[in-house]
Amino acid sequence: MSSNTGVRIGIDRMGMFVPGQYLDVEDLARARGVEPAKFTKGIGQSRMSVPQHYDDIVSMGANAIADILPDIDVNRLGLLIVGTESGIDQSKSSSLFIKHLVGLPNRIESFEIKEACFGGTAGLFAAYHYVAAHPDKTVLVVASDVARYGLGTAGEITQGAGAVAMLISVNPSILVINDDAEDYSDDINDFWRPNGMTEAVVDGKYSTQVYLDFFRHVFDAYCGKHALAPRDFAALLFHLPFTKMGMKALNVALENADVETGKRLRENFELSASYARNVGNLYTASLYLSLMSWLEHADDAAGQRIGLFSYGSGAMGKFFTGCVQPNYRQHLHALAHEHMLMDRERIDMDEYERMFTHYHAAEDAETKYPESGFYFSGVQGAIRQYSRA
Template identity: 45%
Template structure:
């Protein structure tokens, strides 16, 4: 029995700031952001957009296409949690009117959260082949206004439906994992923005990539040339490019060109959205699927990394007809219809979003009709509404 990804839903907030504008405001050469970091735009979440609302909106992208009664599990991976106890998945479950019997919880390990959920969902479906699972990654990457990490912020969500006989990507058995207790990136309970050792985190990321990729090939008895594409978690696109360059060292020209070309396709969305933590790798997957033509059974390698640090390399094979499950026009429209913010507007919205609204204050969204948003708290209980 094959188990894998059957549906992919994507959502990002309706505002963005341009990296050229940001560079000029920070008195930096724009090429440092455009080329050195590899980013063009960055989605900006306002006070009405959080991990939960984005997760609902991402799941709604495919919700009416699936057999909703067969969903038996929902896992929410995030490092932008809205509650220290209650899982974000329960808010989503309520919004979607999922049946009470659905098992649901939240997982955390920096940017590794969605992958951890995916692996649990895969095992769940193997034991319950007549059921499906929803796994959501949803995050707002925040380092603060005018900080070294500012250019690597972003916001968005990816929702995956995992089931037997999948329509997009069939997951292979086996994986390579590697973890260490280190401090390259973390966010203490008393911090609203992350702390990061940028250069150290880059070194760890690339080291963990080399370890897991090498171990995975040894485990499976495969070579680099067997992969049609290798996609990565992208805190910023230049870092994934560095990993891809490590992968193609010493390879023949055809292999190198294929992997680098497909990596370019996989980074297109990230260049427009920025870092979305747990969902970043899977936005890379969606970007690859929508920006290149992959032959049935093409082998994809996926590198997942979460600071602190946990990494995993695994693979899947493209399912024939995967294109029919995608909606690239709607994704492009979502990105193109976002409101461009001036740097001063971005700073005001960013700082306002960091504030906790007064209990009882009702927040109003400027999103499209049909989208879900955070409407504030009532008696300290979070309220979510559909516009």
């Protein structure tokens, strides 16, 4: 069943945006004195999206919405939610900037959610229950983040930037979400970013173990409650701070699975990891980038059950399931997303380090703006300014 009321609710449209520049992780490895295979095979990454000074959670979120805005009936829209852990203000919601930028009506409700990488999923389920109460309405959920750990740090390889936008509605065209998730939370210090710090503090090995422990807890609980096993899922999709993290979790799920199931789920995992491998960590958007990657690369998945694991440090975990809808491919923008990734500019280490250093001093950076889309144009009187090319 899809909800307590029997109403089918889920994802009707999906859009994405990533900055126009990337760093090849082999270049990063050589510059840091690391064997490239440690990054490409050991971590599972190939490219890392690098934001310009004009790319922030607002501009990227607005650009992700623009990807699907022509398909949205704004007269039905009742709510805009942004999930992020890269907040731009201690008080004002980034969603209000985004709402204004893309021209959404003032009558809609709008707010921001924070819980590390779980914020996008928190927004998704808030949207789900809003639509359950107001089936004539739709909700836009935006997950937008910039993952930063610092030059030369252990976490540098897991950086990235981008946004995913999702329209939530009744009778969705892409994925019906089942309202029977398993949740698990605890007060854990595996990753955090205190006020005033622009880079996160992380205990990488501990965070990996917590991630796997939380996954085992919610996955086993869900399967036990519903008499399911790995063979009953077409794909298992994960929050991917780096792609090997998801493979570690998949191996947990497959501990007692048959060989054929393991082969099938590992193949589908690789399809789901394709975008993340070439973009990097998107924090709140990571799981939904995995979902989009799988939907846009897999063979026809209509009618199939999938499982999704969302994790946010600190920590919160959720396992939920969904059913892929008939004709879902007609409502995806796979070709546009392929071109977005292919058309990016490859930058060298000098340019990467310059962009990283100047990212939080945009008003002092060289005057350079994109040729299309929304962008952050600086600060005037302590107020952030945005424009459209």
